[in-house]
Amino acid sequence: MPALTTMLGKALGAAAEHPQGWLPDTVTEKTLAQLRDLGYVPAEPGRPAITLKGRLALLSRPQLNALTTAMSDGRLAPNVAWQTSHRLARWHLVVFKDAAGNSFPDDADTGSGRPVRHAFRTGLGLAVATTAPPRR
Template identity: 35%
Template sequence: MRTPSLSDTAIAHLRKASVHPDGHLPTNVSRKLLNLFLEEKYAYRNDSDGFVREGKEALTDLTSSGASAQPSIITLEGRRAALTEGQLTALDEGVESDGRMARTVPWPTAHALARLLLVEFRDELGEPSPGDGIPYRTALGKAVTETR
């Protein structure tokens, strides 16, 4: 479940990264929060060659002159940390074997998970139907439930 020490601001940043097409954290994340995200493995950063940097080393290009800072990218653990307990329960336990969300999952919860790209809506034929239809857990949603 979510680390109790995460502030509302931290959760908001993780949710913004969750909806970014490439999972990038917003550029206005404070250095303190970014350090927390890196330490807790809620995010990672690559160097210019594409290798993952760990811990404080990941912050070095933010302070070096002339360097173009690489974006910070949310991890599965970060996506999980952004969920409420109810959302995580729905995503983990409220799913049938074919990926369909259980009928007991409240509609607002399914929509919130869809905004975070962890659930998608499909029509009766199984075709994507954004915003309306039957909620199904996405592959990303399944991966989030399998972390830790």
């Protein structure tokens, strides 16, 4: 997968944070054309949104590993760094759950003890993980 330029990365990052995955209105036609050429947004007319391939292109190796090595119930491994799980949550690829299974946008970590919520892969996170090429 080609490395993202700063402009492409910013556009995809903003789209990944949007609840519907829409690209910002400020994206230039040149950037939009590049994203379409790479398959990171669909070529169809209408409001451009990030594709699974585009979400996959955003992921660092630790973020991808966190998604692809989740437990069978979707819970991320306990050794996943909080920075990784929080970024994945901002991109709607994981959600935090308490012991009762209630979903939250964060882990409720106060810094004075272990977080009371754990990161679980979302349906979108699973779709991105299964889009990833096999690990070598």
